[in-house]
Amino acid sequence: MESIKIGLLGLGTVGTGVYRLLEKQAEEIKHKAGVNTVIDKVLVRNISKTREGIPTEVITDNPNDILNAPDIRIVVEVMGGMEPAYEYIKSALMSGKNVVTANKDLMAVKGGELMELAAQNGCDLLFEAAVAGGIPIIRPLKQCLAGNNITEIMGIVNGTTNFILTKMTNDGMEFEDALKMAQELGYAEADPTADVEGLDAGRKIAIMASIAFNSRVTFDDVDIEGITKITAKDICYAKEMGCDIKLLGIAANTDDGIEVSVHPMLIPSTHPLASVNDVFNAVFVHGDAVDDAMFMGRGAGMYPTASAVVGDIIDISRNIVFNCCGRIGCTCYKQLKIKKPEDCVSKYFLRMQVEDRAGVLAGVAGVFGSNNVSISRLIQKASDDNTAEIVVITDEVRAGNFKDSIAILNGMSMIKKISSVIRVYG
Ligand code: NAP
Numbered sequence: 177m178e179s180i181k182i183g184l185l186g187l188g189t190v191g192t193g194v195y196r197l198l199e200k201q202a203e204e205i206k207h208k209a210g211v212n213t214v215i216d217k218v219l220v221r222n223i224s225k226t227r228e229g230i231p232t233e234v235i236t237d238n239p240n241d242i243l244n245a246p247d248i249r250i251v252v253e254v255m256g257g258m259e260p261a262y263e264y265i266k267s268a269l270m271s272g273k274n275v276v277t278a279n280k281d282l283m284a285v286k287g288g289e290l291m292e293l294a295a296q297n298g299c300d301l302l303f304e305a306a307v308a309g310g311i312p313i314i315r316p317l318k319q320c321l322a323g324n325n326i327t328e329i330m331g332i333v334n335g336t337t338n339f340i341l342t343k344m345t346n347d348g349m350e351f352e353d354a355l356k357m358a359q360e361l362g363y364a365e366a367d368p369t370a371d372v373e374g375l376d377a378g379r380k381i382a383i384m385a386s387i388a389f390n391s392r393v394t395f396d397d398v399d400i401e402g403i404t405k406i407t408a409k410d411i412c413y414a415k416e417m418g419c420d421i422k423l424l425g426i427a428a429n430t431d432d433g434i435e436v437s438v439h440p441m442l443i444p445s446t447h448p449l450a451s452v453n454d455v456f457n458a459v460f461v462h463g464d465a466v467d468d469a470m471f472m473g474r475g476a477g478m479y480p481t482a483s484a485v486v487g488d489i490i491d492i493s494r495n496i497v498f499n500c501c502g503r504i505g506c507t508c509y510k511q512l513k514i515k516k517p518e519d520c521v522s523k524y525f526l527r528m529q530v531e532d533r534a535g536v537l538a539g540v541a542g543v544f545g546s547n548n549v550s551i552s553r554l555i556q557k558a559s560d561d562n563t564a565e566i567v568v569i570t571d572e573v574r575a576g577n578f579k580d581s582i583a584i585l586n587g588m589s590m591i592k593k594i595s596s597v598i599r600v601y602g
């Protein structure tokens with residue numbers, strides 16, 4: 177075989193990185209894959225846009241130039257979004273083309289169906305870039321760690337929110353100011369909803385949990401909370417307690433089902449994830465044989481993401497050369513139950529303003545006691561104008577019981593305001 181032809185769907189941040197990296201590494205890739213790889217066509221939306229360094233003859237706005245081209249063996253989808261990416265990937269797989277995608281939105285919802293389609297057609301469908309950009313995690317989970325029973329996987333998998341929380345921690349900035357800075361630096365989108373509301377992290381933890389526990393977890397299964405309510409004051413109090421606040425995607429495989437969530441959490445400053453700052457991502461895995469393992473790096477950006485996509489392209493090229501595509505497909509061979517959010521357990525940090533008078537602490541303790549919520553620490557922080565600020569840290573409690581307690585506290589006149597409710601890891 178002389179060369180393998182590739183069709184690129186999308187030429188934005190990631191697509192441009194993939195194009196340039198394949199060009200720059202062409203000679204190396206020939207040795208690593210045992211064959212030349214050549215980008216034959218590139219699909220874009222706006223064909224009249226200037227694309228520096230890309231020959232005009234490879235650019236098209238007609239998807240059929242790639243999807244119906246019999247000699248294109250690998251389709252790389254880096255357009256993003258659900259449609260038409262979903263239809264294009266299905267079409268590629270049904271005509272026997274191998275697919276690489278960086279699309280977490282799609283894989284977190286339609287991953288099972290697309291992996292099944294890939295298997296039916298004897299194709300590879302690889303998606304290393306869909307989780308944590310340049311950090312290798314999908315392939316390590318499916319291959320290097322395959323000898324483990326993985327019981328927990330968690331991570332900082334959104335760079336934008338990690339940057340915001342780092343600025344709030346190190347510079348005492350409030351959320352809105354840190355978000356503005358992230359937007360000015362080009363880390364956060366003009367519409368930052370998917371990042372700051374935890375949706376992007378939710379998609380990534382769903383994909384990782386499916387592979388780690390060999391059982392399908394989709395985006396809808398993830399209990400998601402973003403970072404918009406976190407204040408600089410919460411971070412100061414966390415620091416006093418020896419903790420940092422991080423947005424963590426966490427999945428645990430427990431005896432009574434899979435717990436999967438994204439929440440801002442207090443995490444001990446001594447935990448390796450606490451020192452992962454700025455736009456960096458990290459994934460922490462616990463397996464019965466390997467014990468703890470952590471993977472860290474850049475979760476986004478042109479070249480870090482292209483690094484993962486090109487790794488997948490090289491892998492598929494080797495499989496084409498050895499005629500063994502579809503060798504490692506879907507690994508979800510179990511059907512484990514997903515626990516309801518209210519049945520999951522966690523420790524909690526609660527900050528509230530209460531009337532500064534006798535009987536208030538007893539009242540708060542009474543509500544928790546009657547809902548089976550055990551208090552680990554209760555600290556009165558400050559008082560003025562007959563108002564005291566108290567911070568409660570609970571032991572591990574069922575989320576439903578904690579939520580019931582909060583609903584009762586909210587209705588009590590002695591409680592002036594509940595300012596923060598944040599989960600505590602560990
Ligand atoms: P982007 O910069 O917005 O680029 C999207 C590209 O796709 C553009 O070239 C656009 O064409 C093309 N496109 C979009 N819709 C199209 C359609 N309907 N028909 C034809 N072409 C279409 O996006 P990106 O940041 O590169 O992200 C691509 C994918 O990688 C997404 O799934 C994203 O979640 C994932 N990802 C991105 C990063 C990152 O750091 N950016 C990291 C990890 C994963 P025009 O150029 O004509 O507009």
Ligand code: HSE
Nearest residue numbers: 333334335336475476
């Ligand atoms: N928006 C994501 C982040 C990068 O901030 O990490 C793409 O997954």
